[in-house]
Amino acid sequence: MSEDCIFCRIVDGELPxxxxxxxxxxxxxxxxxxxxxGHTLVVPKDHYETLGDLPADEGxxxxxALHRLTPVVEAAVGADGSNVAFNNGEAAGQEVPHVHGHVxxxxxxxxxxxVHAVAGSRPDLSDDELDAIADDIAADAE
Ligand code: 5GP
Ligand code: ZN
Numbered sequence: 001m002s003e004d005c006i007f008c009r010i011v012d013g014e015l016p017x018x019x020x021x022x023x024x025x026x027x028x029x030x031x032x033x034x035x036x037x038g039h040t041l042v043v044p045k046d047h048y049e050t051l052g053d054l055p056a057d058e059g060x061x062x063x064x065a066l067h068r069l070t071p072v073v074e075a076a077v078g079a080d081g082s083n084v085a086f087n088n089g090e091a092a093g094q095e096v097p098h099v100h101g102h103v104x105x106x107x108x109x110x111x112x113x114x115v116h117a118v119a120g121s122r123p124d125l126s127d128d129e130l131d132a133i134a135d136d137i138a139a140d141a142e
Pocket of ligand 2: 007
């Protein structure tokens with residue numbers, strides 16, 4: 001628990017939230033400033049800032065909750081699809097420094113954009129650069 005973390009305070013019951021799911025490791029609640037009806041946040045109960053900080057078992061619990069909730073959220077608001085995403089780190093737009101997955105329901109013609117729209121301009125990478133990046137990731141992913 002981090003005393004000055006909004007999401008820790010929600011997990012602790014100190015701050016109100018519209019909780020939609022809870023298990024031993026995870027809490028899910030409606031976003032207070034939703035991008036769409038049903039916009040839901042899924043957080044580990046323990047305080048970690050980014051996905052890389054999260055222990056594997058808690059990461060699995062967060063993904064299991066996202067997997068369970070996404071179709072349920074979509075059905076509840078009659079969505080045609082959803083974007084499921086993490087703003088992972090301040091550079092990626094993370095404002096609350098407690099890991100959270102967003103489930104953002106999407107509707108045909110809602111005027112929104114795909115996840116491809118979140119990054120800056122596309123890099124121009126050579127085949128050699130792509131090979132080197134793939135090798136680096138593969139080596140560290142083992
Ligand atoms: P981030 O940019 O960190 O990925 O997103 C933080 C999200 O948390 C935002 O969508 C924001 O609306 C939501 N949020 C911020 N404060 C609160 C709060 O006190 N309660 C709830 N339910 N959501 C919050
Ligand atoms: Zn926290």
